[in-house]
Amino acid sequence: MRKYVIMGVQGSGKGTQSQLLAAELDLVHISVGDIFRWNVQNHTKIGALVRRTMAAGELVGDDLVESVVRERLTQHDWNFGFIIDGFPRNRPQAEFFLESYDIDGVIVLDLPDSEVRRRVLNRRVCPNCGINYNLIDSSPKVAGQCDSCGGELVTREDDTEEALAVRLRDYHEKTNPVIELFRRKEYVLMVDARPAPEAVQEQIRKSLSPPPFEPEKKESAGA
Numbered sequence: 323m324r325k326y327v328i329m330g331v332q333g334s335g336k337g338t339q340s341q342l343l344a345a346e347l348d349l350v351h352i353s354v355g356d357i358f359r360w361n362v363q364n365h366t367k368i369g370a371l372v373r374r375t376m377a378a379g380e381l382v383g384d385d386l387v388e389s390v391v392r393e394r395l396t397q398h399d400w401n402f403g404f405i406i407d408g409f410p411r412n413r414p415q416a417e418f419f420l421e422s423y424d425i426d427g428v429i430v431l432d433l434p435d436s437e438v439r440r441r442v443l444n445r446r447v448c449p450n451c452g453i454n455y456n457l458i459d460s461s462p463k464v465a466g467q468c469d470s471c472g473g474e475l476v477t478r479e480d481d482t483e484e485a486l487a488v489r490l491r492d493y494h495e496k497t498n499p500v501i502e503l504f505r506r507k508e509y510v511l512m513v514d515a516r517p518a519p520e521a522v523q524e525q526i527r528k529s530l531s532p533p534p535f536e537p538e539k540k541e542s543a544g545a
């Protein structure tokens with residue numbers, strides 16, 4: 323059973339890399355952003371609570387986020403483990419998480435801010451299957467249509483200059499310190515997120531294998 327966290331700035335490819343790794347290792351991919359987007363699309367109570375916050379690029383309140391994560395993780399459909407994406411994003415969320423779950427590794431996708439804008443502002447998403455496209459590097463075969471299901475591609479409401487600025491600010495102020503916190507307690511694996519998706523995935527798999535890998539913390543456990 324493997325439990326991974328994947329972190330990285332907006333557009334670093336957390337969703338894409340999580341899906342690839344989940345398929346390979348039979349993990350359940352849990353994306354907090356996707357859960358919220360599903361709720362918005364389906365007009366649920368949670369959707370009504372988070373819609374404006376998300377569109378503005380702001381963080382949803384910790385209590386709501388934590389209850390959504392807790393509820394998702396109590397559905398025991400993750401026999402082989404999970405990879406969680408978009409959580410934790412700040413110190414309180416990280417503390418909540420570390421109290422409840424032991425993590426096998428934290429994958430950090432490293433991408434410079436200059437590249438973030440280029441990727442995020444050119445991103446299109448399939449609302450049916452969640453596949454991300456980029457109009458520059460990975461445009462769909464037929465313009466505006468998902469290669470996999472034919473769904474009509476959309477731009478995320480928070481992929482605007484304005485909302486991106488807010489998201490990036492929060493990332494640097496609140497999420498980056500979480501990486502430092504993990505570095506002290508967990509196995510943190512930094513991966514260069516600039517190459518093509520397949521190459522990034524290869525890096526991740528190389529660093530995670532051969533199983534079972536030894537988290538760094540075990541080295542000093544005997545002392």
Ligand code: ADP
Nearest residue numbers: 332354355375376379380381382387408409411
């Ligand atoms: P990105 O990482 O590109 O900003 P996500 O899809 O992970 O996008 O998240 C989209 C939005 O969902 C966030 O901007 C925020 O409003 C909300 N959200 C997702 N995860 C969290 C979280 N852990 N804490 C607070 N808000 C969150």
Ligand code: ZN
Nearest residue numbers: 448451468471
């Ligand atoms: Zn699709």
